[in-house]
Amino acid sequence: MNIVQEPLPAGQPLADALIQDYTRVSSFYEYDPKEERSWKERLDWLDQNEGARVGREALVSRLREYNRLHNPEDAVAANLELLAQPGTAVIVGGQQSGLFTGPLLVIYKAVTIIKAAREASRKLGRPVVPVFWIAGEDHDWDEVNHTYVLSASLEVSRVRIADGHEQGKPVSWTELSPEVWEQAAGELERLLPETEFRPGLMELFRTCAASSATLSECFAKLMGHWFGKHGLVLLDSADPALRRLEAPVFEAMIARNDELEVAYLENSRMIKEIGYTLQADVREGGANLFYIHEGERLLLYKLEGKFGDRKGKVAFSQEELIGELRAHPERFSNNVLTRPLMQDSLLPVLGAVLGPGEIAYWALTRLAFRKFDLQMPILLPRESFTVMEGTLQKHMEKYGLQWKDVADRDALRHKREAWLAGQDSLNVGDRFEEIKAAFTAMYDPLIEQLGTIQAGLVKLGGANRDKIVDQIEYLRGKAKDALEKSNEAGLRHFDRIELSLFPLGKPQERVYNIFYYLNRYGADWIDGLTGIPYDVTGSHRIIYL
Structure with a gap:
């Protein structure tokens, strides 16, 4: 495995600035992740504000129960013992619970969390535990119910679980039948090439699915299987027992909602003022909280003195909403702007591992952290990788292609x-152009002369000329098709390069699933990722296999 750093723009100016030009965005973030002193300063703040969070004992007790069910590894149990001790910090990151764990970036986020925790512990001489936050409260089913692999016939193939999800229902509340699990397993198995690893890989998934009622549970079991031995602690944001611990934080969010709204609006104004685009929706009157009504997750607004949804299904006074919270905490959940506050109210977060989009919308939260007497943690970019298989390397060498040629779709097409x-020894394209030019050069003067006989012949002659030119173009097209067919093997090489590295026009890590690579290289490949040196900048690197 050879690792080479190559540029891949994040496409998020705020995320780029955090690493490349921190002084420009220091009004929106608390720490420069590249500065050594940031780590010590943040740890000191956590030590001084131990009492500002949910009690460690109650938190760790629940995490033990959850991980015993889905992630029962000795290294996880040991890390939870450490987390129970004052002074232990965490590196945390999270993602929705996608089918087969979703795109590769989910795996890379877990790897980054593990390596960042290891590096922080080394630097600070203090235990730092890696924690993965499963966003099971999210309700966008269409975002998590599928994944992609590259089929043997060079097609970006989608594997999707059958419908059956109720609109707006949290993913962790959606139960799946054995038939649905088997349908997904069978579809993936048909798409994966037959290798020595495929039987064991599919057995792993089927075993995890058989003991899982929901997508989130299966996700947790798979992540635990791969990363539990590295001590990665898992939590589900939709866990009802965890929600009961969070109830006091929700109550403060409701009671001080106007203050939070002002903070978010002020941050959004500041961001726009220096020319950046907002990455999350900040609206006047937004409560930035969800309420689950009859299984549907409803975003709350402050409407006519009450907290209600835009569909008119619920409406509560502040006192009524707090009463509902005390009676049914499981019915409440955060949105993207209040989730960071909840995370820091729950865990001693030294650093949060985030993707580019997440870093951009966290810029909206700094003033809200302060309103809550909290402090934004160090934001750590998720590491970014592209897997370059040996076959692709050979193809690129054969056709003289470099990374910059394939990273730009237009450049690769050219x-x-x-x-x-270059394969056209007859120079067909130029010869057809010469023939068209010669034909029109002879035919156009004739059409003009015919106009002296009868004016209508000019129009008729022009139409006749265009038909002949169309026929020439038709023959040129057929000649091009024949040329492509005779060079089909080479063109398929180009297709394979593009589809492997930038499927659907997106970076590989945002599309393809880990099962495709585990099927080719085995489970040791995923362990190899944790051995790649940690890069706090999250710069994109190519893994040459």
């Missing part, structure tokens, strides 16, 4: 066309 043109 390279492809130039290569194909």
Whole structure:
């Protein structure tokens, strides 16, 4: 495994600035992650504010129960013992519970959390525990019910579980039948090439699915299988027992909701003022909390003195909403702007591992942290990778392609066309252009002369000329098709390069699933990721296999 750093723009100016130009965005973030002193300063703040969070004993007790069910590894139990001790900090990051764990970036986020915790512990001489926050309270089913693999026939193939989800219902509340699990397993198995690893890989999934009622539970079991031995602690944000611990924080969010709204609006104004685009929706009157009504997760607004949803299904006074919270804490959940506050009210967060989009919308929360007497943690970019298989390396060498050629779709298309043109020994394209030019040069003067006989012949002659030119173009198209067919093997190489590295026009890590690579390289491959040196900047790297 050879690792090479290559540029891959994040496409999020705020995220880029956090690493490249911190002084420009220091009004929105608390710490520069590249500065050594940031780590010590944050740890000191956590030590001084131990009492500002949910009690460790109650938190760890619940995490033990959850991880015993889904992630029963000795290293996890040991880390939870450490977390129970004052002074232990965490590196945390999270993601929705996708089918087969979703795209590769989920795996890379878990790897980054583990490595960042290891590095922080080394630097600070203090236990730092890696924690993965499963966003099971999210309700966007269409975002998590599928994943993609590259089929043997060079198709970006989607594996999707059958419908059956109720609109707006949290993912962790959606139960799946054995038939649904088997349908997904069978579809993936058909798409994966037959290798020595496929039987064991599919047995792993089927075993996890058989003991899982929901997508979140299966996700947790898979992540535990791969990362539990590295001590990665898991929690589900939709866990009712955890929600009861969070109830006092929700109550403060309701009681001080106007203050939070002002903070979010002020941060959004400041961001727009220096020319950045907002990455999360900040609206006047937004409560930034969800209420689950009859299984549907409803976003709350402050409407006519009450907390209610835009559909008119619920309406509570502040006192009524707090009463509902005390009676049914499981019915409440955060949105993207209040989740960071909840995370820091629950865990001693030294650093939060985030993707580029998350870093951008966290910029909206700094003043809200302060309103809550909290402090934004160090934001750590998720590490970014592209897997370059040996076959792709050979193809790129054969056609003289470099990373910059494949990272730009237009550049790759031009390279492809130039290569194909180079296979045209007859120079067909130029010869057809010469023939068209010669034909029109002879035919146009004739059409003009025919106009002296009868004016209507000019129009008729023009139409006749265009038909002949169309026929020439038709033949040129057929010649091009024949040329492509005779060079089909080479063109498939270009297709494989593009589909492997930038499927659907997106970076590989945002599309393909880990099962595709485990099927080719085995379970040791995923352990190899944790051995790649940690890069606090999260810069994109290519893994040459």
